[in-house]
Amino acid sequence: MQTNILLINCPDQSGLVFKVTNILYNKYDLNIISNGEFVERNFNHFFMRTEFSGAFDREQLLKELYAVLPANVEISLTDQKKKDIVLLATKEHHCLSDLLIRHAFNELNANVRCVISNYNVLEDLTQKFGIPFHHISHEGMNREAHEAAVLETVQRYTPDFVVLAKYMRILSGEFVSHFSNRIVNIHHSFLPAFVGANPYAQAYERGVKIIGATAHFVNNDLDQGPIIAQNVIPVDHTHSAREMAQAGRDVEKNVLAKSLRLVLNERVFVYRNKTIIFE
CATH class of the missing domain: 3.30.70.260 (ACT domain)
Structure with missing residues (x-):
């Protein structure tokens, strides 16, 4: 029943x-x-x-x-029907490939409708899973025109949620307004520390002893949206920024997958700028 x-x-x-x-x-x-x-x-x-x-x-x-x-x-x-989701990516494969594998083995309560990227690097990977891939290059376009093209493509699929699987472009408030508390992003640091670009370089310079990843809803403030899931792993002074980034990729994909399990199974309330989670 x-x-x-x-x-x-x-x-x-x-x-x-x-x-x-x-x-x-x-x-x-x-x-x-x-x-x-x-x-x-x-x-x-x-x-x-x-x-x-x-x-x-x-x-x-x-x-x-x-x-x-x-x-x-x-x-x-x-x-408990499956939600429709659209995945946005850039060049890094680890989060996208993890979600596509989980989707192929019915481990996500979702239908991945398509993948959109501003590069074609991940097209072959995506097509191996039979998922439509849209390459919308940002080259030769201003930010507003490129974002409008991405938005038009996303809306064609009427998704319940948009997932930023390492989509390395900042979305405008206009874009975000179409999907209030329905855009999930994975950020490669333990927010609210090290927001913005190059968090592993920031972490290395500070000599941190843990690195982590944060999945959050996207709002108008960069990397400041309500947090859904987080996790960390230990590091030490022997790790370079590059090695930290490599170690962090596993954390990122696992945190993103966990956040989607929570969101897609209706376990997340957004209240003010925080979340209430029923695991």
């Missing part, structure tokens, strides 16, 4: 969990498979993620939930 996912966030008040589960179980006899709740104490805000199965009338269920919850509640009710 199909599983449905209910996401609720609203100002906290007494009895919210009871109100929701009472409707699901007592009124609709739905089977609650899992349930998670969290209250952000600083802002007294409530978050709830519930997986359930059973037959129900969607519009009626939503109507009853809105009737018992605070007036400014946000409710999302989805099934």
